[in-house]
Amino acid sequence: MDIILIEELTIMAVIGVYDWEQNRLQKLILNLEMGWENQIITDNNDSKTYLNYEKVSESVLSVVSCKRFSLIENVAEAVAERLISQFQLPWIRIKVSKPGAVPQALSVGVIIERKCQKE
Structure with missing residues (x-):
């Protein structure tokens, strides 16, 4: 299996x-x-x-911009669920960063990995 990358996709979100x-x-x-x-x-x-x-980028933008989130962890989960389902991905790793969330840090973030749960 190979890995397709999309890096630093920037989204304005609530x-x-x-x-x-x-x-x-x-x-x-x-x-x-x-x-x-x-x-x-x-x-x-x-x-x-x-x-x-x-199409992957548009899907991510749609998920994140159309909903209010409390935590970046929720953003990562929603994006993973959508992309695995929509594109039949066998595996995904997502890093979500929120720059400026803590004044002493460049950004805070979370990294998750998910696999397709075939039944």
Whole structure:
């Protein structure tokens, strides 16, 4: 299995546990690593066999911008669930960072890994 990357996807979102945070947009930065079988692409140039970065990015933007979140952990879970389902990903690692959340740090964040739960 190979890994497809999307790095530093920046999204403005309503996120935070404090009331004042729920009334303004804040920057989130996502890094995605997605398991994908690239061997299919080299054997078959059909565009339906590759993972479309633009469609993945649009899906992430849709999930994050259309909902209010309390925690970055919730953002990571929602994105993982959507992408695994929508693109039939066997595996995903997502890093969600919230720059400026703590004055003494560049950013805070969470990294999760999820696998497709086939029944």
